[in-house]
Amino acid sequence: xxxxxxxxxxxxxxxxxxxxxxxRRRMIVTTACVAGIxxxxxxxxxxxxxxxxxxxxxxxxxxxxxxxxxxxxxxxDVVLSGRQNAEAAEILAALDIERGSPIFAIDMNAARERVxxxxxxxxxxxxxxxxxxxxxRVVERQPLAIWQFDGQAVLVDRVGKTIQRTGLDAFAxxxxxxxxxxxxxxxxxxxxxxxxxxxxxxxEAAVRVSERRWNLRLRNGIDVRLPELNISAALTxxxxxxxxxxxxxxxxxxxxxxxxxxxxxxxxRNSAPRPKSEGKDT
Numbered sequence: 001x002x003x004x005x006x007x008x009x010x011x012x013x014x015x016x017x018x019x020x021x022x023x024r025r026r027m028i029v030t031t032a033c034v035a036g037i038x039x040x041x042x043x044x045x046x047x048x049x050x051x052x053x054x055x056x057x058x059x060x061x062x063x064x065x066x067x068x069x070x071x072x073x074x075x076x077d078v079v080l081s082g083r084q085n086a087e088a089a090e091i092l093a094a095l096d097i098e099r100g101s102p103i104f105a106i107d108m109n110a111a112r113e114r115v116x117x118x119x120x121x122x123x124x125x126x127x128x129x130x131x132x133x134x135x136x137r138v139v140e141r142q143p144l145a146i147w148q149f150d151g152q153a154v155l156v157d158r159v160g161k162t163i164q165r166t167g168l169d170a171f172a173x174x175x176x177x178x179x180x181x182x183x184x185x186x187x188x189x190x191x192x193x194x195x196x197x198x199x200x201x202x203x204e205a206a207v208r209v210s211e212r213r214w215n216l217r218l219r220n221g222i223d224v225r226l227p228e229l230n231i232s233a234a235l236t237x238x239x240x241x242x243x244x245x246x247x248x249x250x251x252x253x254x255x256x257x258x259x260x261x262x263x264x265x266x267x268x269r270n271s272a273p274r275p276k277s278e279g280k281d282t
Contacts, residue, residue: 086120179208
């Protein structure tokens with residue numbers, strides 16, 4: 001009698017592929033894949049190292065920019081806004097933009113940084129106005145004083161930044177400040193002096209002493225020594241004495257306001273009122 005084999009019976013062990021052979025096959029395939037990836041990566045690295053890829057990318061970029069320029073996307077005009085004291089020619093030179101060049105070829109950040117490096121420019125905004133206009137808006141620094149140091153003079157703004165070193169005659173009406181550290185601290189003093197016009201009008205220069213406090217040199221030669229702190233209270237005392245006793249019009253050499261609630265006066269040989277100085281108006 002013939003036996004019928006069971007359905008689903010397993011194959012004879014002699015016909016199976018040994019597990020070792022399957023693992024070996026996987027290892028061969030994996031090794032081949034890794035070798036292929038390494039070859040492709042190595043080739044790409046070699047091309048990159050030789051500059052071929054960079055050169056091709058630059059060429060494609062230049063070609064695309066030229067196509068855009070031929071389509072009308074090229075610089076035809078530059079519009080400046082917000083300029084008062086800064087020279088237009090200096091701004092245009094800092095932009096470094098040629099008429100007819102592709103408008104998308106402009107590095108906007110680099111152009112902005114170059115414009116902001118100019119003395120008069122506190123900040124700048126640069127934008128494309130397609131198809132052919134570059135718009136530039138600048139915010140200028142506000143001149144505060146003329147700073148004298150080491151035999152030189154420069155125009156500075158409220159935060160002590162140098163605006164320009166030449167052509168200062170047009171700003172001779174501004175206060176004169178002297179000494180190391182003067183530009184960074186001058187705004188506070190000048191703002192305070194606006195409340196004391198009688199004192200402010202008599203000042204020839206504000207001198208920074210030891211980078212800590214101020215001396216006021218008046219046009220008639222008097223030195224007013226201000227304290228390091230509570231400058232407003234000291235100026236109030238000085239202003240009161242000037243209104244009541246015409247202190248700054250007398251033969252006074254120095255006025256010391258560094259001691260709180262006191263005003264120490266060093267007088268000359270003749271303490272009678274002296275002739276008023278004919279110094280320039282401020």
